[in-house]
Amino acid sequence: MMPLERARCLVLGGGGFIGTHLSRALAEQGARVTGFGRRQSYPEALVNISFVTAEFSDTTALAAALEHQDVVFHVLGSAAPEASNRDPVADLTNQVLATLRLLELCRLSGKPKIVFISSGGTVYGIPTSWPIQEGAATDPICAYGAGKLAVEKYLGVYNRVHTQPYVILRLANPFGPWQRPGRGQGVIATLLQRTLRGEPVEIWGDGKVVRDFIYIDDVVRAILGAALYEGPHHIFNVGSGIGRSIGGVAADIAGVLGQDHAAITHTSGRPVDVPINVLDIGLIRRELGWNPSVPWLDGLMRTADWIRSA
Amino acid sequence: MMPLERARCLVLGGGGFIGTHLSRALAEQGARVTGFGRRQSYPEALVNISFVTAEFSDTTALAAALEHQDVVFHVLGSAAPEASNRDPVADLTNQVLATLRLLELCRLSGKPKIVFISSGGTVYGIPTSWPIQEGAATDPICAYGAGKLAVEKYLGVYNRVHTQPYVILRLANPFGPWQRPGRGQGVIATLLQRTLRGEPVEIWGDGKVVRDFIYIDDVVRAILGAALYEGPHHIFNVGSGIGRSIGGVAADIAGVLGQDHAAITHTSGRPVDVPINVLDIGLIRRELGWNPSVPWLDGLMRTADWIRSA
Numbered sequence: 001m002m003p004l005e006r007a008r009c010l011v012l013g014g015g016g017f018i019g020t021h022l023s024r025a026l027a028e029q030g031a032r033v034t035g036f037g038r039r040q041s042y043p044e045a046l047v048n049i050s051f052v053t054a055e056f057s058d059t060t061a062l063a064a065a066l067e068h069q070d071v072v073f074h075v076l077g078s079a080a081p082e083a084s085n086r087d088p089v090a091d092l093t094n095q096v097l098a099t100l101r102l103l104e105l106c107r108l109s110g111k112p113k114i115v116f117i118s119s120g121g122t123v124y125g126i127p128t129s130w131p132i133q134e135g136a137a138t139d140p141i142c143a144y145g146a147g148k149l150a151v152e153k154y155l156g157v158y159n160r161v162h163t164q165p166y167v168i169l170r171l172a173n174p175f176g177p178w179q180r181p182g183r184g185q186g187v188i189a190t191l192l193q194r195t196l197r198g199e200p201v202e203i204w205g206d207g208k209v210v211r212d213f214i215y216i217d218d219v220v221r222a223i224l225g226a227a228l229y230e231g232p233h234h235i236f237n238v239g240s241g242i243g244r245s246i247g248g249v250a251a252d253i254a255g256v257l258g259q260d261h262a263a264i265t266h267t268s269g270r271p272v273d274v275p276i277n278v279l280d281i282g283l284i285r286r287e288l289g290w291n292p293s294v295p296w297l298d299g300l301m302r303t304a305d306w307i308r309s310a
Numbered sequence: 311m312m313p314l315e316r317a318r319c320l321v322l323g324g325g326g327f328i329g330t331h332l333s334r335a336l337a338e339q340g341a342r343v344t345g346f347g348r349r350q351s352y353p354e355a356l357v358n359i360s361f362v363t364a365e366f367s368d369t370t371a372l373a374a375a376l377e378h379q380d381v382v383f384h385v386l387g388s389a390a391p392e393a394s395n396r397d398p399v400a401d402l403t404n405q406v407l408a409t410l411r412l413l414e415l416c417r418l419s420g421k422p423k424i425v426f427i428s429s430g431g432t433v434y435g436i437p438t439s440w441p442i443q444e445g446a447a448t449d450p451i452c453a454y455g456a457g458k459l460a461v462e463k464y465l466g467v468y469n470r471v472h473t474q475p476y477v478i479l480r481l482a483n484p485f486g487p488w489q490r491p492g493r494g495q496g497v498i499a500t501l502l503q504r505t506l507r508g509e510p511v512e513i514w515g516d517g518k519v520v521r522d523f524i525y526i527d528d529v530v531r532a533i534l535g536a537a538l539y540e541g542p543h544h545i546f547n548v549g550s551g552i553g554r555s556i557g558g559v560a561a562d563i564a565g566v567l568g569q570d571h572a573a574i575t576h577t578s579g580r581p582v583d584v585p586i587n588v589l590d591i592g593l594i595r596r597e598l599g600w601n602p603s604v605p606w607l608d609g610l611m612r613t614a615d616w617i618r619s620a
Contacts, residue, residue, distance in 0.1 A: 085471050088464065089410055096460070097407065100399055125466075135447070140463055141470040150406070150460040153450055154398065156435075160451040161395050161582070272471070 004227060005030030010069045010112070012102075013076035014051060015040035017179040017186070018117065018219065022073060023049050025220045036065050037076070042178055056098045059105065066109040071227050074099065074116045081122055081272045084144035095147040096154075103158050113165040115226045116155060119148045120170035120237050120279045121211065130243070131212075131280035134170070134235045142272045152235070159234070167226040172239030172279050176216030176299065177306035187246065188213065188300070191253050191262075192307050201262055205269030207247030210276040212239035215299035218292045225288040233287055239279035240292045256300045314537060315340030320379045320422070322412075323386035324361060325350035327489040327496070328427065328529065332383060333359050335530045346375050347386070352488055366408045369415065376419040381537050384409065384426045391432055391582045394454035405457040406464075413468050423475040425536045426465060429458045430480035430547050430589045431521070440553070441522075441590035444480070444545045452582045462545070469544070477536040482549030482589050486526030486609065487616035497556065498523065498610070501563050501572075502617050511572055515579030517557030520586040522549040525609035528602045535598040543597055549589035550602050566610045 009026050013019040014035025020042050026033045027049055035051040054061035056076055066072065076095075084091040099116075106112055122145030123138050140146045158164035179186040181193035194201050222238045244252075250262040284290050294302075319336050323329040324345025330352050336343045337359055345361040364371035366386055376382065386405075394401040409426075416422055432455030433448050450456045468474035489496040491503035504511050532548045554562075560572040594600050604612075 085467070088467070089407065089414065092407055092410055097399065097402055100402055104399065137445070138463075139466050141467060143464065143467055146460065146463040146467050149463055150456065153448075153456040153459055154453065156449050157395070157398070157451060157453055157456050 004224060007070040007227075008032045008068055009034070009071045009073065010065055011035045011073045011075060012056065013037050013074070014049075015046070016075065016077050017041070018075045018174060018216065020045050020178050021176070021216050021220050022075060022223055025224060029224070034065060034069075036062070041180065045178065057094070059101055062102065063105050063109070066105050066112070069109070069112040071113045071115065072102075072106065073223065073227070074102070074114060075223075081142040081144040082270060084147070085142050085272055088143035091143045091147050096150045099151045100154055103154060103164065106164060107158065107162050111162065111164050113167070113227065114155065115223060116151060116166060116168045117223070118152055118168050118170045119145055120172045120239055121277050123149045123152070123170060124277070126274045127276065130276055131241055131278045132237070133280045134237055134283055141274060156234070166234060167229055168235045169222060169226055169238045170235060170279070171219065172212035172214050172237070172277070174214055174216050174219045176303050179216070181307065187211075188249065188253070188303060189307065191250055192300070192304050195253050195257055195259065195262065196304070196307060200265045201250050202265050202267055203246050203250065204267055204273060206266060207245060207250070207264065209246050209273055210243040210278060211246065212242065212278045213244060213249070213296070214238060214240050214292060215294040217294055221293075222284065222288070222290050225290050229288055231287050233283065236284040236287070237279035237281050238284060239281055240296070241279060241281045242296075243276060243278035252297065253300060256297060256304055314534060317380040317537075318342045318378055319344070319381045319383065320375055321345045321383045321385065322366065323347050323384070324359075325356070326385070326387050327351070328385045328484060328526065330355050330488050331486070331526050331530050332385060332533055335534060339534070344375060344379075346372070351490065355488065367404070369411055372412065373415050373419070376415050376422070379419070379422040381423045381425065382412075382416065383533065383537070384412070384424060385533075391452040391454040392580060394457070395452050395582055398453035401453045401457050405454075406460045409461045410464055413464060413474065416474060417468065417472050421472065421474050423477070423537065424465065425533060426461060426476060426478045427533070428462055428478050428480045429455055430482045430549055431587050433459045433462070433480060434587070436584045437586065440586055441551055441588045442547070443590045444547055444593055451584060466544070476544060477539055478545045479532060479536055479548045480545060480589070481529065482522035482524050482547070482587070484524055484526050484529045486613050489526070489613075491617065497521075498559065498563070498613060499617065501560055502610070502614050505563050505567055505569065505572065506614070506617060510575045511560050512575050512577055513556050513560065514577055514583060516576060517555060517560070517574065519556050519583055520553040520588060521556065522552065522588045523554060523559070523606070524548060524550050524602060525604040527604055531603075532594065532598070532600050535600050539598055541597050543593065546594040546597070547589035547591050548594060549591055550606070551589060551591040552606075553586060553588035562607065563610060566607060566614055
């Protein structure tokens with residue numbers, strides 16, 4: 001693996017929340033970055049970065065973009081978990097089938113290393129113990145998680161059959177600037193925006209659902225580390241390792257914004273939500289020397305600053 | 311679950327090796343059987359059994375066949391494991407995407423119980439210990455296994471989200487009459503035919519690859535048991551629980567046919583072959599009271615008799 005300052009990097013989903021941060025970080029390291037995706041959500045953040053505007057299903061555009069790449073970062077969002085259950089066939093087609101076509105193209109294009117962002121929040125399903133280690137059972141309860149898991153397994157097959165290099169990051173709930181509120185992903189962005197507007201915060205279920213939140217800068221450092229990793233492991237959890245209830249998060253957000261308390265309305269729980277999800281991050285700590293570095297309230301404040309200014 | 315003697319049963323892949331045996335057994339139990347598939351390999355074995363000749367991808371034909379069914383048996387073959395790695399996109403489309411469409415149709419058709427035949431030989435990948443229990447790691451090394459595993463996970467999602475009833479049987483290597491030799495599946499049929507013809511037997515690798523073989527009558531009893539099972543488990547291994555090397559199988563076949571020794575030629579091993587695969591069958595013994603009943607050499611002799619007469 002060459003150092004990133006000379007690497008040619010393709011960022012699939014390079015115009016989205018994670019992809020925008022990642023593309024900038026790669027460019028700062030001196031990598032030659034090409035973004036690829038349906039759109040640039042924040043084009044002003046991606047000056048001097050090449051970008052191919054195309055659908056992931058456009059194999060002609062994808063094949064052209066893959067030429068001479070050293071690393072392919074697959075950070076494409078898909079439908080949110082809830083939406084995936086409304087149309088699992090679309091999720092399978094857009095997510096799994098398109099990624100399998102990508103693997104075929106990589107096989108024919110010099111086998112660039114693939115860093116795939118999987119979903120630590122959905123591939124495990126309902127855990128029997130936590131924090132959840134990478135070797136735990138994987139029984140997703142939504143099609144989105146089943147699709148992410150299927151891609152993971154196909155990566156393993158391509159590695160075995162074609163020596164395709166890859167690293168999978170099972171990501172907890174990322175948050176930070178450029179995550180757009182109210183899109184069904186990014187509960188923190190949505191809670192922040194509603195609280196800033198003085199609107200009541202709507203929480204699915206009783207607010208006791210526990211999640212693992214990780215600030216985007218820490219996520220990006222994990223992705224860069226994964227690109228350079230040459231050890232024997234292929235799958236790493238990326239999270240804070242800390243469980244926070246949604247109700248507690250809403251209270252912390254109110255505190256960060258200087259409000260006495262959060263105005264919360266509860267709606268019925270969603271079957272797609274596992275009651276608890278906290279990732280064990282011992283493996284990535286040991287293998288990559290990675291640690292979450294941005295304190296929780298700092299991350300919330302930085303995100304709040306961005307939402308205020310956006 | 312109603313007893314099978316009054317049940318309406320749809321057998322997807324009803325014209326193939328397993329499907330032909332299963333359809334006959336269901337009819338013998340008094341079930342109202344409809345087969346569905348590309349063709350009937352042995353139409354003379356399926357007299358008085360309804361059959362819909364259609365592609366699995368034909369959702370109109372499938373939706374019509376699904377009406378008023380109590381149980382859907384998914385015993386569709388797909389490409390052999392080796393072929394699946396040559397065209398993983400086709401395997402995903404024909405196997406996983408088509409089955410996901412089936413799940414959607416079942417959801418809209420009264421949610422008949424689904425009995426899905428998965429692959430005990432490929433979903434586990436290379437085992438770290440054996441016999442392999444159902445809770446072992448599942449890291450397939452061929453696209454066929456990754457596809458079977460993906461279908462398993464989607465069944466779990468549909469059960470969780472839509473209360474879709476299902477049982478998965480992870481089948482070892484079945485053998486017996488009506489398994490066609492020389493098709494890339496069914497090593498025993500192929501070895502028997504070549505030995506009967508006096509042709510040298512071609513074995514991939516050094517003959518030390520170990521597999522778990524199970525006679526078709528035992529497989530069919532396990533499938534019938536799965537259709538009636540109402541306990542808490544969803545995934546069962548179905549095999550003999552006994553590991554046999556391919557070299558040993560060739561020798562046993564020569565013995566059954568009254569020959570001194572097998573004439574074996576060795577070819578290079580295939581990356582798709584795991585070195586050993588033996589299934590732990592403790593769970594299905596306990597939960598279904600099922601046990602393999604046909605002795606190994608008996609099964610070989612019955613299969614040899616059929617190949618001689620075919």
